[in-house]
Amino acid sequence: MKWLGFLLMLMPLYLVKEGQEVGKWQFGSEEILKIVKTTPELKQLVSPNAKLFKLATGFRFTEGPAFAPDGTLVFSDIPANRIYRMHPDGKVEIFREPSGGANGNTIDAQGRLLTCEGFVNKRVTRTDLNSGKVEVIASEYEGKPLNQPNDIVATKNGRIYFTDPVFGDPKFKTQTVEGIYLVKPNGNLVRVVADERNQPKPNGLALSPDGKWLYTTDSQRNVVRAYEVKPDGTLGEGRDLAKMEGKDGAGDGMRVDGKGNIWATGPDGIWIFAPSGKLIGMLQLPEVPANLCFGGPDRKHLFITARTSVYLLKVEISGARYW
Secondary structure (H helix, E strand, O other): OHHHHHHHHOOOOOOOOOOOOEOEOOOOEEEOOEEEEOOHHHHHOOOOOOOEEEEEEOOOOEEEEEEOOOOOEEEEEOOOOEEEEEOOOOOEEEEEOOOOOOOOEEEOOOOOEEEEEOOOOOEEEEEOOOOOOEEEEEOEEOOEEOOOOOOEEEOOOOOEEEEEOOOOOHHHOOOOOOEEEEEOOOOOEEEEEOOOOOOOOEEEEEEOOOOOEEEEEEOOOOEEEEEEEOOOOOEOOOEEEEEOOOOOOOOOOEEEEOOOOEEEEEOOEEEEEOOOOOEEEEEEOOOOOOEEEEEOOOOOEEEEEEOOEEEEEEOOOOEOOOO
């Protein structure tokens, strides 16, 4: 347990000042939040006086935040090959090690953890958060291993979508394309996007509040794309919805709020788009973010994984609910 003591030394746990309460998550150091691009609509989502807190630091590359039913935050540290669990009092513990190269995580309608173990195991798993029991739900397609399952989203009727790009050595490409897949409620795996011209590096995923649209980011083109969800769960032809431009980072994890606005991590920060694709605002953190999720008792806590740290931003709108 020596590692835990060292890690905690790296995590500033200063009390939040009076008037800056963030639910039970009352710890962390206050950091500078820059509102780089803004519109009048942004004030309805993020207060001009919003406070950003660094909850924990000292990690290698954080990813895959998911807010669990018991009020904890689950997230991955990809190079460390770990999944962590953070409690509302600031306690951080290892949930799984090795994690199988865990990247993106989400919670399904039954409160189970879904994980893309893309960088080692090349599979997607489902974990009971109480017992820790792990079940493999996807590991190959048409008799060949998946590439590097990256990010994941689930619906209330049991559908699971995940992206399967390749980052790093081309030898990791074990499928013919870098695509997007659907795990049907009966367990059958279907490739629903195979479009390497318009979607060469599929990464983040999110669903509209009504479940009728699936949004993706692309890490090569730095765009947000929209796909209509058909009644059987397959997708219609995609279209570019928005473009992100910057110097550092690429299109990555994303979520949707209760009004359908899209919050995407991308070059230089967090990009917020209306369902129409109109840019509402862009936020810049001390570190370039890779992913985010809504959580907390009111779902107005925006948890952000950004390089070596985990951040919290209290926002003015709740995250979308799918069940």
